[in-house]
Amino acid sequence: MARTTIGDEPRHADYSPCEHAVTPSGQPRDPQSACPGRTTRPVVCNQHGDTTEAHHF
Numbered sequence: 001m002a003r004t005t006i007g008d009e010p011r012h013a014d015y016s017p018c019e020h021a022v023t024p025s026g027q028p029r030d031p032q033s034a035c036p037g038r039t040t041r042p043v044v045c046n047q048h049g050d051t052t053e054a055h056h057f
Contacts, residue, residue: 008041015040 010018013036020028020035028035042050 002047005046007044009044010038011040011042012036013039 010022012018018035018038020033021030022028022035022038026038028037044050
């Protein structure tokens with residue numbers, strides 16, 4: 001049986017993953033980057049993806 005891991009993943013407003021370095025407010029550290037800033041950090045399961053819906057483990 002595979003191990004289930006749960007974590008959080010930073011996302012932009014369009015829900016795309018954000019890998020950029022940001023300030024505590026969520027704005028990009030590099031003002032020249034194309035990063036619009038982080039707006040959310042959904043909980044993500046390695047087997048079921050986003051856990052916005054109820055999952056039965």
